[in-house]
Amino acid sequence: MTETAQQGIGRGVRLPRSARRAQLLAAAQDVFVANGYHAAAMDEIAERAGVSKPVLYQHFPGKLELYLALLESHVDALVAAVREAMESTTDNKQRVMAAVGAFYDFVDNEGQAYRMVFESDLRGEPAVQQAIERATSASVDAITETIMADAALDRDRARLLAVGLTGLSQVTARFWLDTDRRVSKEDAVAMISTLAWRGIGGGFPLQH
Template sequence: MPREQRREQVMTQARKVFMDRGYHSAGMDEIADAAGVTKPVLYQHFPSKLELYLALLDRGIEELLHSADTALASTTDNKERVGATMRAYFAFVADRNSAFRLVFESDVMNESAVRERVDRVHEAIASKIADVISADTGLRHEQAMLLGSGLQGLAQVAASRWLTSDQSETTLEESADLVASLAWRGIRSFPLTHPPGEPSQ
């Protein structure tokens, strides 16, 4: 098997192990067995468990940032933009192939490399949202960042809560739209200074 394909196989299985058992309970023996490789081969790709975890965390962060960028750029209608962003968060959490627990619920936050990455993705998404808010409302950067952080936190907590709830009661789409409705009621109270088009009602 080509090296890159083997590495991908290891990462896929390692993500499942970390998601199911957490960082501290997961062992390199277990990951090697799950990936169908020997420990020496595993260590050829990742010299330590932490380096493997960080590689998975980086990939999860990249996926989340891409989803956020796509949602924010999908429309110039701000109401639809809020809805798209919420649905992106819920979809990221619902996708069992994503690394959402590594990004949102890491049990290795005492590791500075993990903490820095998690803090950086929260800041990056809040900043992306803040840029849109600031451009549309004229709010100062720090004011817009407060709102961006609030919306990012709302999306994350609500999506994580939905995952542990009885999903037969409300679908992903219904839940995301419900939370988006709450967020939109707050955001729309700020007057637009640079309307992108006909404002949503």
């Protein structure tokens, strides 16, 4: 159980609406990550949060709305991290490392938020699919703008490179986690960043 969910345990405890919502989302994440959407039950989420079902429904009309709220928050966090990586320095080699690191940090999150974004069992739901696609497209957009500005490439070519960096980062980060972090995160990020940088930095240098 996440720390936030644990802190909220106790029926009858009155919390500010924002704190209660955060508590419910933390409890829901535990259940959705463990069981997937279809096997998750609102009863279990309410019990995990230490509230009654009516309290849960006061904040979220149904399981889908709860799932979407949680999913959107994780997508926002990933996109913000990638954007921050792009804005963190004007050194493109360091930008590449920061972008790769953002994906590794995201999958290494204690609450396993990445499973909802990259491994959702509800992709057939249009709103869920749209949110999942935004995780990739908005990350690609942030990287594309930087490549266009610094490498003097047109949007189509810059976007293709951005898709490559995003895909490389996401796939290797998940592989790294699934193989029990046998390589340290620092080394993994450095290796993948070097692989990406030798292609981007060598073939598409910074334009002054």
